[in-house]
Amino acid sequence: MTRTPDSAVRTYIDQHRDAFLDDLAAWLRIPSVSADPGRAGEVRRSAEWLAEKLRETGFPVSEVWETAPGGLPAVYAEWPSGDPQAPTVLVYGHHDVQPAALEDGWDTEPFEPAVVDGRMYGRGAADDKGQVFFHTLGVRAHLAATGRTAPAVNLKLLVEGEEESGSPHFADLVRRHADRLACDTVIVSDTGMWAADTPTVCTGMRGLADCQIDLFGPAQDIHSGSFGGAVPNPATEAARLAAALHDDDRRVAVPGFYDGVEELTERERELFAELPFDEKEWLGVARSQGTLGEAGYTTLERIWARPTAEVNGIWGGYTGPGGKTIVPSSAHLKLSFRLVVGQDVEKVREAVRDWVADRLPDGIRHEIVFPGATRPCLTPLDHPALQSVVRSMGRAFGQEIRYTREGGSGPAADLQDVLGVPVLFLGISVPSDGWHSVNEKVELDLLLKGVETSAYLWGDLAERWPAGARDR
Amino acid sequence: MTRTPDSAVRTYIDQHRDAFLDDLAAWLRIPSVSADPGRAGEVRRSAEWLAEKLRETGFPVSEVWETAPGGLPAVYAEWPSGDPQAPTVLVYGHHDVQPAALEDGWDTEPFEPAVVDGRMYGRGAADDKGQVFFHTLGVRAHLAATGRTAPAVNLKLLVEGEEESGSPHFADLVRRHADRLACDTVIVSDTGMWAADTPTVCTGMRGLADCQIDLFGPAQDIHSGSFGGAVPNPATEAARLAAALHDDDRRVAVPGFYDGVEELTERERELFAELPFDEKEWLGVARSQGTLGEAGYTTLERIWARPTAEVNGIWGGYTGPGGKTIVPSSAHLKLSFRLVVGQDVEKVREAVRDWVADRLPDGIRHEIVFPGATRPCLTPLDHPALQSVVRSMGRAFGQEIRYTREGGSGPAADLQDVLGVPVLFLGISVPSDGWHSVNEKVELDLLLKGVETSAYLWGDLAERWPAGARDR
Numbered sequence: 001m002t003r004t005p006d007s008a009v010r011t012y013i014d015q016h017r018d019a020f021l022d023d024l025a026a027w028l029r030i031p032s033v034s035a036d037p038g039r040a041g042e043v044r045r046s047a048e049w050l051a052e053k054l055r056e057t058g059f060p061v062s063e064v065w066e067t068a069p070g071g072l073p074a075v076y077a078e079w080p081s082g083d084p085q086a087p088t089v090l091v092y093g094h095h096d097v098q099p100a101a102l103e104d105g106w107d108t109e110p111f112e113p114a115v116v117d118g119r120m121y122g123r124g125a126a127d128d129k130g131q132v133f134f135h136t137l138g139v140r141a142h143l144a145a146t147g148r149t150a151p152a153v154n155l156k157l158l159v160e161g162e163e164e165s166g167s168p169h170f171a172d173l174v175r176r177h178a179d180r181l182a183c184d185t186v187i188v189s190d191t192g193m194w195a196a197d198t199p200t201v202c203t204g205m206r207g208l209a210d211c212q213i214d215l216f217g218p219a220q221d222i223h224s225g226s227f228g229g230a231v232p233n234p235a236t237e238a239a240r241l242a243a244a245l246h247d248d249d250r251r252v253a254v255p256g257f258y259d260g261v262e263e264l265t266e267r268e269r270e271l272f273a274e275l276p277f278d279e280k281e282w283l284g285v286a287r288s289q290g291t292l293g294e295a296g297y298t299t300l301e302r303i304w305a306r307p308t309a310e311v312n313g314i315w316g317g318y319t320g321p322g323g324k325t326i327v328p329s330s331a332h333l334k335l336s337f338r339l340v341v342g343q344d345v346e347k348v349r350e351a352v353r354d355w356v357a358d359r360l361p362d363g364i365r366h367e368i369v370f371p372g373a374t375r376p377c378l379t380p381l382d383h384p385a386l387q388s389v390v391r392s393m394g395r396a397f398g399q400e401i402r403y404t405r406e407g408g409s410g411p412a413a414d415l416q417d418v419l420g421v422p423v424l425f426l427g428i429s430v431p432s433d434g435w436h437s438v439n440e441k442v443e444l445d446l447l448l449k450g451v452e453t454s455a456y457l458w459g460d461l462a463e464r465w466p467a468g469a470r471d472r
Numbered sequence: 473m474t475r476t477p478d479s480a481v482r483t484y485i486d487q488h489r490d491a492f493l494d495d496l497a498a499w500l501r502i503p504s505v506s507a508d509p510g511r512a513g514e515v516r517r518s519a520e521w522l523a524e525k526l527r528e529t530g531f532p533v534s535e536v537w538e539t540a541p542g543g544l545p546a547v548y549a550e551w552p553s554g555d556p557q558a559p560t561v562l563v564y565g566h567h568d569v570q571p572a573a574l575e576d577g578w579d580t581e582p583f584e585p586a587v588v589d590g591r592m593y594g595r596g597a598a599d600d601k602g603q604v605f606f607h608t609l610g611v612r613a614h615l616a617a618t619g620r621t622a623p624a625v626n627l628k629l630l631v632e633g634e635e636e637s638g639s640p641h642f643a644d645l646v647r648r649h650a651d652r653l654a655c656d657t658v659i660v661s662d663t664g665m666w667a668a669d670t671p672t673v674c675t676g677m678r679g680l681a682d683c684q685i686d687l688f689g690p691a692q693d694i695h696s697g698s699f700g701g702a703v704p705n706p707a708t709e710a711a712r713l714a715a716a717l718h719d720d721d722r723r724v725a726v727p728g729f730y731d732g733v734e735e736l737t738e739r740e741r742e743l744f745a746e747l748p749f750d751e752k753e754w755l756g757v758a759r760s761q762g763t764l765g766e767a768g769y770t771t772l773e774r775i776w777a778r779p780t781a782e783v784n785g786i787w788g789g790y791t792g793p794g795g796k797t798i799v800p801s802s803a804h805l806k807l808s809f810r811l812v813v814g815q816d817v818e819k820v821r822e823a824v825r826d827w828v829a830d831r832l833p834d835g836i837r838h839e840i841v842f843p844g845a846t847r848p849c850l851t852p853l854d855h856p857a858l859q860s861v862v863r864s865m866g867r868a869f870g871q872e873i874r875y876t877r878e879g880g881s882g883p884a885a886d887l888q889d890v891l892g893v894p895v896l897f898l899g900i901s902v903p904s905d906g907w908h909s910v911n912e913k914v915e916l917d918l919l920l921k922g923v924e925t926s927a928y929l930w931g932d933l934a935e936r937w938p939a940g941a942r943d944r
Contacts (some may be wrong), residue, residue, distance in 0.1 A: 167813055212707055216480075217761070224782045224808055225878075225879045226880070229765050229766065229774045229879075231760035239714030241711075286703055289690075292835060293702040294481045299702045302701045310696045310797070311711060311800075317784050317785035323844070334789065338696070338700060355505045364762075371795055390922060395705075407699070407701075455842045
């Protein structure tokens with residue numbers, strides 16, 4: 001039994017927590033805002049700072065990786081186990097942050113971290129520098145408590161610098177370095193938990209396919225008195241398309257859309273239902289005045305496990321003050337589809353393409369483009385690596401760990417697709433942490449639970465999921 | 473038999489046509505663009521020029537009427553018959569014009585009239601100075617040919633200066649002067665004919681009611697991954713409303729919308745069908761790639777005689793380049809309804825209000841405003857004044873006069889409503905005249921047919937529709 005002794009881990013963390021927090025604060029002072037071209041130098045400085053810190057931590061390989069000309073750098077580090085049986089784990093995170101300025105309404109300077117009441121405030125504290133950084137103290141606690149000189153797994157880290165800008169070069173970066181990134185599983189530390197008192201592990205994210213549909217009617221706006229009611233109106237047809245996206249049960253009505261969808265198991269539905277979900281509170285966060293969605297599913301099932309279709313934008317005709325009695329010349333729709341495991345992006349696109357073409361009347365010409373797509377990812381509840389994460393979190397938190405999913409979509413899917421391995425999510429952030437908002441913070445006790453989880457995880461994984469178990 | 477001798481009328485017109493065309497050209501040189509605040513002085517100069525010209529013509533009363541502070545003046549003139557049996561006729565037109573500049577693509581200066589190949593080119597030649605002006609030579613030809621010193625009818629003229637700016641003060645002006653404008657019928661000379669070789673008289677216009685519907689969902693745009701598919705989306709709901717405006721037969725699906733609608737008679741449908749309608753040609757003018765409308769009706773019936781609903785504008789959510797995965801906070805619709813005789817504006821508004829409220833799900837708040845309305849007008853085919861117009865045109869053109877309607881809506885309805893009399897339409901313009909476009913022109917032979925029609929009309933009306941006939 002190579003299980004890392006919990007008390008040794010905790011003692012090591014206690015001894016090193018102040019230095020760890022000082023280091024994190026130093027990193028948060030670097031305003032690595034990837035969306036701001038004027039701060040490209042700061043993103044680079046953040047990458048170099050992290051690469052150096054990972055070398056200090058003990059990673060024998062630590063490099064700054066260029067993405068593309070004009071792109072922003074990622075950091076890659078590697079620490080081989082030395083054990084031929086050891087699994088290889090790739091940790092994913094990002095070192096760039098959202099824009100922030102005191103004038104936006106922050107109580108403290110966003111790039112001058114402040115510790116108040118057990119919380120560290122600062123842009124990137126939770127999203128995502130804090131969550132990347134807990135792995136540094138985690139691996140050292142793992143070594144200290146086990147007496148090892150190298151981690152029990154082959155540990156790799158990939159920390160990108162363009163996540164907050166939509167990861168434009170990430171898939172390409174992963175493809176170019178696929179052999180160095182080769183691993184048995186990916187651990188994404190860029191998500192959150194249900195609540196501070198309800199620790200959870202996320203088991204998957206939905207995929208995404210978006211499209212723009214442009215409809216063209218008369219060659220110019222024409223008089224609705226002279227022609228209205230006798231020629232097709234592209235604004236009406238855009239509305240009829242958008243309206244036909246859902247039936248009266250709010251199921252997506254595009255034929256073939258649900259083909260292959262992996263239905264929730266009874267066990268998964270039970271696990272969702274066990275979460276202390278307060279719909280009124282959730283509506284407060286959503287800032288919505290009501291719920292509405294696919295009949296037969298709960299709100300959590302709808303946002304986490306069901307494919308959906310959304311109108312992100314619609315426009316056509318006159319939109320200024322007063323009225324203008326026209327039949328507009330054109331109208332436009334931006335739609336996006338959240339996808340779940342079992343759906344195929346290409347088949348969904350084909351279904352949407354056919355559906356649009358079938359529904360438009362003569363006299364309306366159309367164009368449709370699908371700018372991008374992200375595939376869904378989902379790890380089965382009984383996957384041994386997932387169970388290692390759950391056990392390690394359970395030891396750190398001293399509580400049962402529950403399961404969530406993420407309704408959004410992320411670059412994690414690129415790792416899954418290119419590297420062909422399952423993706424796990426280990427995040428310790430909570431909904432009040434203020435991602436992309438003012439007064440972003442991380443709860444220090446949760447941050448240290450992240451350190452502790454990381455310290456237990458590598459030993460657990462190596463023991464429960466050695467080469468023999470992986471191959472079976 | 474007081475019928476004006478046709479040869480005497482034609483001789484008089486021939487003798488005076490050059491001076492008449494010179495006068496019209498002088499008026500067209502005044503750039504009375506009501507939409508351009510910098511040309512308010514020119515609109516006033518146009519009104520004064522016309523008032524003076526009407527005095528020269530013989531009208532004993534000719535006045536410039538102010539509309540409102542900052543508004544643009546109208547011209548009012550009056551020439552009593554002296555015969556107590558005589559009907560009173562109010563001619564309506566406008567002396568303001570659409571903007572125009574050589575740079576827009578005109579072949580000649582828009583405010584320097586040019587006569588080429590029997591056409592006079594210039595802004596306002598057809599819309600509407602030429603069509604107002606033919607009545608001046610018309611009434612003089614009527615007097616010359618009959619030997620009268622005053623017209624056979626009590627002739628009134630109201631020529632507004634804000635028609636091209638939406639007649640913002642017109643209804644108020646008519647209400648304020650209702651007793652001086654009192655009449656038995658209104659003759660609107662601001663429309664057109666089917667074609668140069670198919671002279672027609674228009675018997676009515678559709679009414680108009682427009683509205684804006686604003687839908688509000690989440691208090692701000694929210695993430696479609698975290699919330700999409702579980703909360704109502706105002707863009708989807710706006711689309712569902714717009715889509716539900718029409719059923720699959722493209723009938724308006726707002727309950728109660730058709731209440732009271734006066735159906736076309738078989739005779740009216742036959743008259744429409746007799747017109748040499750070429751759908752391909754019409755589509756070319758509409759610049760549309762196809763026809764679409766209420767099942768069971770022809771294109772002409774749809775645009776002239778059926779009430780319709782049109783989406784003039786729709787917008788909500790993200791409309792910029794690329795994608796943005798949001799559930800939008802709000803969405804908006806601009807709708808307009810063309811109305812026919814029998815429909816009541818207030819009842820239509822009530823029906824739309826109820827329909828919107830009934831269709832929206834919980835969680836979507838809405839507001840609806842109805843900025844304005846114009847009532848429909850329609851003169852029965854057997855109305856004696858309409859028959860006078862048809863007979864007079866028939867004498868001028870030497871052809872059978874057919875019947876059209878106008879799909880649009882106009883301030884004529886204010887005259888109908890305030891004065892409580894039928895409105896007739898006497899226009900000699902043809903579709904190629906370029907209203908609101910470049911190279912506007914009037915066909916001189918048609919313009920002189922207008923003069924001739926006007927010369928015959930007053931005698932015909934006085935004879936066939938004297939006080940006794942009006943009272944029956």
